[in-house]
Amino acid sequence: MRSKTLKVDYLTRVEGEGGLVIRVKEGQAPEVRLKIFEPPRFFEALLRGRNYTEAPDITARICGICPVAYQMCAVHAMESAFGFRVEGQLRALRRLIYLGEWIESHALHIFLLHAPDFLDYEDAVRMAKDHPAVVERGLRLKKVGNEVVAAVGGREIHPVNVRVGGFYKAPQKRDLARLIEKLEWAREAAFETVRWTAGLSFPDFERDYTFVALRHPKEYPLNEGRLISNRGLDIPAEEYDEHFVEEHVPYSNALHSMLRNGSEYCVGPVARYSLNFDRLSPSAQEAARAAGLAPVCRNPFKSIVVRSVELVHACDEALRIIAAYEEPERPTMEVQPRPATGYACTEAPRGVLYHRYAVDRDGVITDAKIVPPTAQNQKAIESDLREFVLKYANLPEDELLWRCEQAVRNYDPCISCATHIMKPRIVRD
Amino acid sequence: MAGNGSEIPENRILVIGIGNTYRSDDAVGLIAARRIEEKGLPGVKVLRESGEGAILMDLWKDADAVIIFDTFQAGAEPGSIHRFEAGAQPMPEDYFHYSTHLFGVAEAVELARVLGQLPPRLIVYGINAKELAPGSNLSPEVEKAVPEVVERAVREINAFRTAKRPH
Numbered sequence: 001m002r003s004k005t006l007k008v009d010y011l012t013r014v015e016g017e018g019g020l021v022i023r024v025k026e027g028q029a030p031e032v033r034l035k036i037f038e039p040p041r042f043f044e045a046l047l048r049g050r051n052y053t054e055a056p057d058i059t060a061r062i063c064g065i066c067p068v069a070y071q072m073c074a075v076h077a078m079e080s081a082f083g084f085r086v087e088g089q090l091r092a093l094r095r096l097i098y099l100g101e102w103i104e105s106h107a108l109h110i111f112l113l114h115a116p117d118f119l120d121y122e123d124a125v126r127m128a129k130d131h132p133a134v135v136e137r138g139l140r141l142k143k144v145g146n147e148v149v150a151a152v153g154g155r156e157i158h159p160v161n162v163r164v165g166g167f168y169k170a171p172q173k174r175d176l177a178r179l180i181e182k183l184e185w186a187r188e189a190a191f192e193t194v195r196w197t198a199g200l201s202f203p204d205f206e207r208d209y210t211f212v213a214l215r216h217p218k219e220y221p222l223n224e225g226r227l228i229s230n231r232g233l234d235i236p237a238e239e240y241d242e243h244f245v246e247e248h249v250p251y252s253n254a255l256h257s258m259l260r261n262g263s264e265y266c267v268g269p270v271a272r273y274s275l276n277f278d279r280l281s282p283s284a285q286e287a288a289r290a291a292g293l294a295p296v297c298r299n300p301f302k303s304i305v306v307r308s309v310e311l312v313h314a315c316d317e318a319l320r321i322i323a324a325y326e327e328p329e330r331p332t333m334e335v336q337p338r339p340a341t342g343y344a345c346t347e348a349p350r351g352v353l354y355h356r357y358a359v360d361r362d363g364v365i366t367d368a369k370i371v372p373p374t375a376q377n378q379k380a381i382e383s384d385l386r387e388f389v390l391k392y393a394n395l396p397e398d399e400l401l402w403r404c405e406q407a408v409r410n411y412d413p414c415i416s417c418a419t420h421i422m423k424p425r426i427v428r429d
Numbered sequence: 430m431a432g433n434g435s436e437i438p439e440n441r442i443l444v445i446g447i448g449n450t451y452r453s454d455d456a457v458g459l460i461a462a463r464r465i466e467e468k469g470l471p472g473v474k475v476l477r478e479s480g481e482g483a484i485l486m487d488l489w490k491d492a493d494a495v496i497i498f499d500t501f502q503a504g505a506e507p508g509s510i511h512r513f514e515a516g517a518q519p520m521p522e523d524y525f526h527y528s529t530h531l532f533g534v535a536e537a538v539e540l541a542r543v544l545g546q547l548p549p550r551l552i553v554y555g556i557n558a559k560e561l562a563p564g565s566n567l568s569p570e571v572e573k574a575v576p577e578v579v580e581r582a583v584r585e586i587n588a589f590r591t592a593k594r595p596h
Contacts, residue, residue: 042451042562042563043451046451061449064480065481112536124532124536124540125539125543128544129543135540135544136544139483139487143483146484146487
């Protein structure tokens with residue numbers, strides 16, 4: 001085989017803009033560079049000097065797809081700094097709004113961004129011409145997620161109701177009851193989605209990942225739990241910085257995360273699922289089994305099935321929360337700032353999101369650190385591509401490029417989250 | 430958040446500003462929408478959104494006429510205004526590549542067209558950005574475009590009204 005360079009200058013269908021360069025040389029391991037732009041320092045700098053109360057709403061602006069994740073991480077980190085926990089119905093409402101975001105984000109990715117790769121359409125618009133019912137199901141599922149977020153958060157994008165201590169206003173019971181019928185439809189549609197995605201064809205490709213996700217004693221993880229791996233990691237969020245480091249690589253302005261020993265790891269639905277299969281709702285577990293998805297998934301292309309299983313779980317769990325909902329006496333707990341550092345990891349749709357804030361005695365933020373899931377997955381994405389290209393080097397170039405883009409989209413990379421900027425830059429060799 | 434005018438029954442003209450407050454010129458759509466909102470035009474609902482396409486499709490589904498302000502980045506003059514009548518013509522290919530959103534305005538328009546969900550009138554005003562780096566100020570060139578695009582949108586809204594209610 002002669003030397004060649006594959007380049008995808010714009011990675012379409014990922015949030016923000018990124019580029020991908022793969023250099024293939026005979027007898028050598030392919031060189032893969034996923035280029036994304038600008039580290040998240042702008043938001044970290046913007047937060048310094050602001051009041052702790054502003055963190056949820058400022059960080060929610062980092063991403064148009066996962067604002068709730070940022071809000072949840074911000075409030076939990078602040079609450080850990082101030083030494084209290086939100087319990088009862090307020091805790092349940094936080095789970096509910098997060099599940100709404102999972103439904104929105106997963107439905108968008110499965111139907112509009114990832115499915116076209118499997119069905120050989122350039123994009124969802126072209127796919128919709130031949131499969132309008134499928135696309136409509138995806139849009140309707142996504143809308144149910146929007147409605148859950150809006151019912152708790154006050155609006156669909158950048159919810160305005162989340163605050164440190166709880167919410168500005170608790171939803172009424174009837175506001176949530178209106179969601180029941182829609183979520184029941186969504187649960188059925190999610191089952192159908194598991195069956196449908198499981199029937200797609202997947203490249204024969206597995207890797208032995210270090211999976212990292214939260215693990216909760218009883219629940220499929222969202223806002224709480226210890227950070228664990230399949231290689232023995234088991235730490236609270238407070239110890240994140242002792243175990244994970246960020247490295248600046250010359251070809252990308254985003255920071256690459258790795259374990260302190262230099263090894264890559266993988267966060268996101270596949271890691272979450274593989275470390276928490278036993279915490280999924282019984283029907284989600286059943287849906288996975290029926291679809292032939294093993295409790296540990298090492299084929300990243302099957303992430304589309306895993307997301308579908310998580311959709312079933314999210315609908316189940318949302319329905320359970322709504323059925324048990326009683327309006328809390330007060331929408332928020334009293335918050336007393338104190339000088340301290342707070343930490344939180346939560347499970348964003350794309351995986352572990354880490355926030356750390358130092359706050360002074362007036363509640364002013366003196367330091368902030370934000371590590372989004374996509375920054376943590378960059379090394380794993382590059383390794384997937386290296387191995388994939390090695391294995392499938394003989395595919396026609398167009399086909400190989402297509403599959404490489406698909407391999408990146410396995411991670412639903414939110415490049416805006418990792419980079420907070422979307423200006424494309426063409427790299428010429 | 431819902432804009433003003435929700436008490437007016439003929440609230441079927443929708444103005445949507447799209448962008449991100451913290452990405453310099455990407456905020457221009459939001460700012461233009463706020464200027465329209467401040468005018469308090471009866472029967473006009475104003476929304477400010479991040480530009481996620483599936484939500485846009487849902488918002489405009491029942492509207493008679495929609496005006497969208499979005500950031501456009503096509504290498505044209507910073508602050509130049511580009512108007513697309515989405516009901517009448519496909520969104521230009523450039524728009525797909527240079528939109529600042531993942532499943533954004535152009536994708537939403539084209540998907541809605543395929544699924545038969547386009548409102549009768551849908552006009553997109555793209556304002557060409559200069560700077561999209563993190564930041565909270567508009568470039569002077571882009572700021573200068575705001576009054577003009579707002580004025581053009583107001584004329585457009587008045588024309589919708591005349592067309593809707595012939596005497």
